[in-house]
Amino acid sequence: MNFQAILVANITGFIMIFFLYVSRFITRTKTDTEENAFNSMMILTMIGCLVEPLTFAVDGVPGKLARYINLLGNTYLYYANGIGSFLFCMYVDLKLYHDRSRLKTIYAKLSYPVGSLQLSLVFNLIFKFYFYVDENNVYHRQPAVSVFFIYMLMCAFYSMWLYFDYKHKTGDVPFFPIYMYLVPIMVGGILQMIFYGISLSWLGAAIGIVALYMSLQNQMTYKDGLTGLYNRLYLEHAMFVINKNSDNGYYGIMLDMDYFKEINDTYGHSAGDQALVDMADIIRKQFPGRSRCFRYAGDEFIILVRAKDDDEIREIEDELRARVDVFNNEGIRPYKLAFSMGFDKFIKGVDDEDSFLQKIDEAMYENKKQRHLDVR
DSSP: OOHHHHHHHHHHHHHHHHHHHHHHHHTOOOOOHHHHHHHHHHHHHHHHHHHHHHHHHHTTOOSHHHHHHHHHHHHHHHHHHHHHHHHHHHHHHHHHHOOHHHHHHHHHHHHHHHHHHHHHHHHHHHHOSSEEEOTTOOEEEOGGGHHHHHHHHHHHHHHHHHHHHHHHHHOOOTTOOHHHHHHHHHHHHHHHHHSBTBOOHHHHHHHHHHHHHHHHHHHHHHBOTTTOSBOHHHHHHHHHHHHHHOOSOEEEEEEEETTHHHHHHHHOHHHHHHHHHHHHHHHHHHSOSSEEEEEEETTEEEEEEEOSSHHHHHHHHHHHHHHHHHHHHHTOSSSOOOEEEEEEEOOTTTOOHHHHHHHHHHHHHHHHHHHHHHHO
16 A cells, blocks of 8 residues: 555545635635535545545554544545435536426435435444454455445446436537546546555546536536527537538528517516526527527527428427417516527538628518518
8 A cells, every 4th residue: 555645646636626616615606506516526525535545544553543533434435425426416417407396306216225325334333244444453345335336336327327318308418528527436436446555536536526617617608697508609619610510401590589678678677688588498498409509699599400491490480489479378477578580501611600690690680570560
């Protein structure tokens, strides 16, 4: 056992998470279940990075204090691994679905296995089926400890299933690369399980958390803070990709909300913000999997979507208007939503970003003029 290497690895992990935690604390703007889950994962990891080298330091050292530190320290490490895996599943679910009612329904049931596992750690202090500390204060793993590793792997596979199932349904998780979190943890944990005496699992957890956070920061850069749709900056990236790789199957749709100023003037700017959110939700539900939706400017939205021909886009417009009619008929808001829409096809080698956006903008304004004439 190279204690110096173990200490360096864990202190490195602690420093990484500590500075990330302080940075998030200073710049925090909200406190919710999602944030609390991520903060709890960081705290568990920071403590784990301190406790693990301590258990190695007292291993084989005589005295009651060393024995208690060895027992309780290793108990904490198993506890943190179990509850941390459960918290990550919750965090993935929240990050993807943003649905707390779903969280209560699913994770109230899933809490029983992790609760039983955590309770079993208390009984392990008596019956020694996971690990024990012998009369010389030396730590020994027992075969039953594989239950913890199996549980952690099950949580990892469940979180990946959540991710890929959501991606299959919506096609929209570019800034949540789950593997960036899981791979360092799984590699470190498997190596530490096979080769006792090395310490990589908590450093792996620290690397995973920092990598995940960096990716989520990119999401904040490229997403509109109000509606959750992509913003104009990401539109530039999407247009660059289409221009380089397009198979000429992309259409651009520009959608402009009608009577938005009246909503603001009549019901206030908070109602106007809510109207934008409502419209964005309708757009998002209309375009799962095959498209990218953007808040372009003010009350204007752009959708980049693959389609066979103009008729398919017109069908999409009809479906979108039907969704808006359903929303208006429900009467959940004091205002009604309406929109004008124009579209055109991106022609590779002919269009660039500016000319393409100008085409769909002109098509939208033609539709807006026609709609206003129809109203008269």
